Amino acid sequence: MNDKNETPSEQGEQKIARRDLLKVGGALLGAAGLAQFFSLNSLAVRSKSDSHEAAGPKWGMLIDINKCIGCNYCTYACQAINNLADDMLYNVVTTETTQSGEEYFLSRPCMQCEEAPCVHVCPVGATYYRPDGIVAMDYTLCIGCRYCQVACPYSARVFNWRDPLGTTSKAPDFGLQEIENRPRGVVEKCHFCSHRIDYGVERGLVPGVDALATPACVVACPTGARVFGDLNDATSPISMAQVDASVTLRLREDLSTEPRVYYVSPVAESQAPFIQNVEG
Amino acid sequence: MLSNIHCPTVRIGKRSIIVFPYWISLLIIGILFGLVGAFTVLRDGLQVTGLSNAIPWGLWISIDLSAIAMGGSAFVFGVIVYILRIKRFEVIGKLAVLLGFLGYSTAGMVLLFDLGQPLRFWHPVVFWQPHSLLWEVTMCVVLYLSVLMAEVLPIVLEHPVFHMHPWLTRFSILGGLVKFVHKVSHWLHSASPILAVAGLTLSLLHQASLGATYSVLAGRGIWFNQSAPVQFVFSAMSGGIALLFLSSVFVFRVMRPGQVSDEALLDVARIAGGITLLLTYLRVWDWAVTNYYSFNRTIALQTEMLDTISPYTLTFWLGQALLPIIAGSILLAAKKVNFRLLMVVSFFPIIAAILTRWNYNFAGLIASISYDPFTPNIILNSYTPTWVEFSVATLVLSYWLLMFSLAARYLPFQSMKEHH
Numbered sequence: 001m002n003d004k005n006e007t008p009s010e011q012g013e014q015k016i017a018r019r020d021l022l023k024v025g026g027a028l029l030g031a032a033g034l035a036q037f038f039s040l041n042s043l044a045v046r047s048k049s050d051s052h053e054a055a056g057p058k059w060g061m062l063i064d065i066n067k068c069i070g071c072n073y074c075t076y077a078c079q080a081i082n083n084l085a086d087d088m089l090y091n092v093v094t095t096e097t098t099q100s101g102e103e104y105f106l107s108r109p110c111m112q113c114e115e116a117p118c119v120h121v122c123p124v125g126a127t128y129y130r131p132d133g134i135v136a137m138d139y140t141l142c143i144g145c146r147y148c149q150v151a152c153p154y155s156a157r158v159f160n161w162r163d164p165l166g167t168t169s170k171a172p173d174f175g176l177q178e179i180e181n182r183p184r185g186v187v188e189k190c191h192f193c194s195h196r197i198d199y200g201v202e203r204g205l206v207p208g209v210d211a212l213a214t215p216a217c218v219v220a221c222p223t224g225a226r227v228f229g230d231l232n233d234a235t236s237p238i239s240m241a242q243v244d245a246s247v248t249l250r251l252r253e254d255l256s257t258e259p260r261v262y263y264v265s266p267v268a269e270s271q272a273p274f275i276q277n278v279e280g
Numbered sequence: 281m282l283s284n285i286h287c288p289t290v291r292i293g294k295r296s297i298i299v300f301p302y303w304i305s306l307l308i309i310g311i312l313f314g315l316v317g318a319f320t321v322l323r324d325g326l327q328v329t330g331l332s333n334a335i336p337w338g339l340w341i342s343i344d345l346s347a348i349a350m351g352g353s354a355f356v357f358g359v360i361v362y363i364l365r366i367k368r369f370e371v372i373g374k375l376a377v378l379l380g381f382l383g384y385s386t387a388g389m390v391l392l393f394d395l396g397q398p399l400r401f402w403h404p405v406v407f408w409q410p411h412s413l414l415w416e417v418t419m420c421v422v423l424y425l426s427v428l429m430a431e432v433l434p435i436v437l438e439h440p441v442f443h444m445h446p447w448l449t450r451f452s453i454l455g456g457l458v459k460f461v462h463k464v465s466h467w468l469h470s471a472s473p474i475l476a477v478a479g480l481t482l483s484l485l486h487q488a489s490l491g492a493t494y495s496v497l498a499g500r501g502i503w504f505n506q507s508a509p510v511q512f513v514f515s516a517m518s519g520g521i522a523l524l525f526l527s528s529v530f531v532f533r534v535m536r537p538g539q540v541s542d543e544a545l546l547d548v549a550r551i552a553g554g555i556t557l558l559l560t561y562l563r564v565w566d567w568a569v570t571n572y573y574s575f576n577r578t579i580a581l582q583t584e585m586l587d588t589i590s591p592y593t594l595t596f597w598l599g600q601a602l603l604p605i606i607a608g609s610i611l612l613a614a615k616k617v618n619f620r621l622l623m624v625v626s627f628f629p630i631i632a633a634i635l636t637r638w639n640y641n642f643a644g645l646i647a648s649i650s651y652d653p654f655t656p657n658i659i660l661n662s663y664t665p666t667w668v669e670f671s672v673a674t675l676v677l678s679y680w681l682l683m684f685s686l687a688a689r690y691l692p693f694q695s696m697k698e699h700h
Contacts, residue, residue: 020366024551027359028517096652106652117499123415124407143403144326144396146336147414150644153499154651159336159396161327184325185396251651255498263653 057230058133059192059207061218062241062248063107064264067225070095070105077220078109079168080175081193086168088158090190091217104266107225109217110135110156110190111251111259118148118157118189127189133260134192142186149187153252154259157189175216192228193217208237231260238262286535287689300689307682314675317668321393328668334661335645339669340394343676345490345637347386348421349512350630352520354380354428355476355483356551362476368544372528374435374693379524380483381428382680384421390676413493420486427479431472434465438692487513491640500644502582507566511636514559518604519633521552522611522626529623531688539693546614549622553611556629560604563636567596578658582647585658589646592639599635603628 070093078084078091093107116135119127126141127148149157164181171177178195182188193215200206200213207213208229218226229236242248247265250258289296320328331338353376360366361373392398404418442448442462448455468475491512494503525548532540570579586592607628614622646663650656665673 020364020368020547023364023366024356024360025554027364028356028555094652096655098654108651117497121412121414121496123409123412123418124403125409126407141400141403141407142397143400145394145414146396147412147493149333149336151497151499153649155333158333159326161325163325183397185398187396249653251653252499 056132056232057207058232058260059112059197060133060229060231060238060260060262061109061112061192061215062227062238062245062262062264064225064227064241064245065104065106065266066264067223068093068105068107069223069225071222073174073220073222074107074109074217074226076170076174077216078190079170080172081178081216082188083165083168083171083177083179083181085162085165088160088188090156090158090188098266102266106263108154108156108251109215109261110192111154111257111261112192114258114260115256117151117153117255117257121147121151123147126186130194132197134194134197135189136191136194137187137189139182139186139188144185144187146187148189153255153257157187159187160184174220178216206236284536285689286537288534300685303685304682307678307685310674310678311682314671314673314678317671318393318675320668321672322398326394326396328666330664330666330669332661332663334648334659335663337394337641337645338663339665339673340390342638342641343673344387344390344394345641346634347383347390347676347680348487348490349383349516349519349633349637350523351380351383351387351428352483352487352516352518352633353524354383354431354520355480356517356521357524358431358476358479362472368541369547371532371540371693372524372544372548375528375531376524377428377431378435378684378687378691379520379527380479381425381432382683383520384425384428386676386680388421388425389679390672393672413489413496416489417486417493420482420489424479424482424486427475427482430468431475431479433461434469435691435693437462437465438694439690440692484513487516494640494644497644499649501576501578501649502647503640503644505566505570507562507569508640511559511562511566514555514562515633515636518552518556518559518608518629521548521555522607522629522633525549525552525611526623526626526630527684527688529619531693533619535688536693542616542619545619546616546622549611549614549626552626552629553608553614556604556608556632557612559629559632560601560608563600567601578649581658582643582649585647585660586643589660592643595635595639600632600639604632 072093075089075091075093079086079089082090084090091107091109093105095103096106097103112133112135114133116127116129119129119135122128123145124141124143126138126143128136128138130136144159146159149155149159160182161184163184167177178193196213196215197207200210203213205213206229208218208227211219214228218228227237227241229238231238233239241264242262245264248262249265250262252259287298287300289298291297329338357369357373357376358380360369392401395401404415405422409415442458448458488509491508491510494500495505495508498504525545528540528548529545533542533545570576583592607625610625611622611629642663646661647658648661650659
């Protein structure tokens with residue numbers, strides 16, 4: 001390009017070439033600007049759950065860590081009701097430690113977030129908010145892309161890797177199957193036993209009080225560590241338990257997912273924790 | 281016209297052998313092996329993969345992201361040729377469109393196997409959820425693939441078989457069909473500026489939202505990053521155009537000497553080099569922003585943990601910073617003297633684009649944060665792809681290479697009208 005012996009016409013061509021390159025450069029910069037604009041817009045627009053406005057009950061759960069003995073009955077009951085294999089648990093109980101090093105059991109159902117990442121990301125709307133706040137699944141819509149699994153900060157979602165089980169090992173000791181089998185290749189989740197809630201509400205039962213209308217894990221808990229009820233009702237078991245509890249916390253509150261599952265802190269912990277205290 | 285195409289040969293002793301048939305046979309073997317894996321995964325479901333609830337996105341998603349990046353030159357050259365109307369890139373633009381089509385169809389193919397319910401692949405098109413980035417990506421890929429098909433059709437129809445094959449006159453139905461397709465193709469060709477604008481919009485939108493797919497997930501620390509969308513767009517442009525340079529030197533300079541001027545080829549290299557430098561500049565700023573200006577202990581720990589099991593930081597500094605700077609500078613200053621060096625160097629932006637996407641996909645999944653409230657820590661998950669995953673990967677790669685080889689060998693990249 002820098003050869004000294006260029007003919008004038010070649011130089012002219014190069015000028016045109018340079019102008020072309022400038023054109024291309026300008027177009028690219030414009031394109032980058034557009035891309036930035038569009039992507040920022042898509043980040044800014046987040047779907048708000050309809051449940052904010054809707055009146056009526058909002059189901060929530062409170063788990064008292066001080067009462068949990070780690071017996072796993074909640075997990076087993078959940079497995080029996082939903083016919084889950086041993087490696088496909090909606091509810092898990094793990095052993096964790098407090099900041100002072102004391103061990104405790106952390107029992108984790110789906111958080112039924114008010115701003116659920118899984119609902120925001122689902123490309124087909126298979127995960128949706130019920131009017132009562134429960135984050136439910138439409139298994140006939142799910143395409144099995146697993147974006148919700150990637151998005152959930154609580155690892156609450158499980159993919160149905162295999163064909164459905166005949167019968168889970170936890171039935172009939174911990175209950176009988178109440179939910180029909182899901183097809184292979186969809187993502188599943190805890191639904192706060194919404195079938196029981198619907199059944200009970202239809203018949204005038206009170207979820208959280210009457211066992212028939214209450215999630216299986218709450219009914220199965222031998223120590224009463226799990227309390228269920230309507231967060232909007234001041235007389236519900238969960239609202240009263242929240243008043244009694246000294247400190248309640250929710251998991252990963254830093255992410256603003258607004259979970260509807262509350263925990264009563266271990267006695268040793270007097271204040272709510274923060275994510276800044278990460279230890280590798 | 282076709283006799284002007286020079287096929288690469290290998291000299292063994294005194295004989296020189298045309299590589300083409302052996303290469304094609306190899307690719308067909310690859311496809312056959314891949315079909316076994318494809319059949320297995322469709323029959324048995326995703327349990328045959330190494331994926332788990334902890335790492336639900338693996339090898340296939342990384343291939344999908346990379347394939348889309350490799351199609352990144354199509355929208356850039358669509359604009360250059362059809363909107364800015366820069367004549368000397370016209371032929372190269374055809375190759376870019378072809379690369380775009382190959383990239384996107386490969387991505388679509390591998391995604392199909394990655395779905396838990398492959399038969400429901402059409403659901404996003406019907407059941408809209410516009411708040412989901414994956415929905416936007418799917419819609420853009422579907423629409424852009426249609427645009428690319430409309431752009432590729434006229435290029436394929438340039439082949440003489442669609443103009444002068446004896447069957448066209450012997451079987452009138454065949455002749456009529458081809459005439460109809462030609463009419464459609466002519467109509468599509470006259471709509472090419474509109475297609476170029478549509479292609480630009482769609483591919484910019486979704487190249488950006490591919491990055492955003494990851495970066496909106498606040499729960500995964502290392503992914504939560506504002507500049508990811510822009511980086512994905514630029515890495516697709518830099519890697520895609522570097523690939524376009526590499527392949528157009530091969531297709532035009534080696535196989536069809538004289539069809540494209542060397543100066544035009546060098547300009548492609550310069551564009552690739554410029555964008556590579558721009559991308560690297562953004563990458564390094566992004567590093568500074570996450571590691572210095574808004575230092576976050578969780579992200580630092582995630583990176584630290586990743587470094588204990590993989591060369592995560594090394595691949596960034598070497599593969600995404602140092603080598604692209606060198607390669608970008610050489611490509612930007614491209615001169616006629618050494619096409620071989622330029623071809624070797626153009627591999628680096630391609631590798632950098634693939635590496636960016638690969639690292640992005642795996643970093644957040646492998647080092648994830650636990651949700652326990654008092655002593656949260658970083659969990660390292662592990663993932664090893666099974667033979668089925670490698671087999672399907674072979675299938676889609678062989679498909680890409682086979683289509684590219686057939687196009688390079690048989691397509692004239694020259695319209696009949698211009699020729700006569």
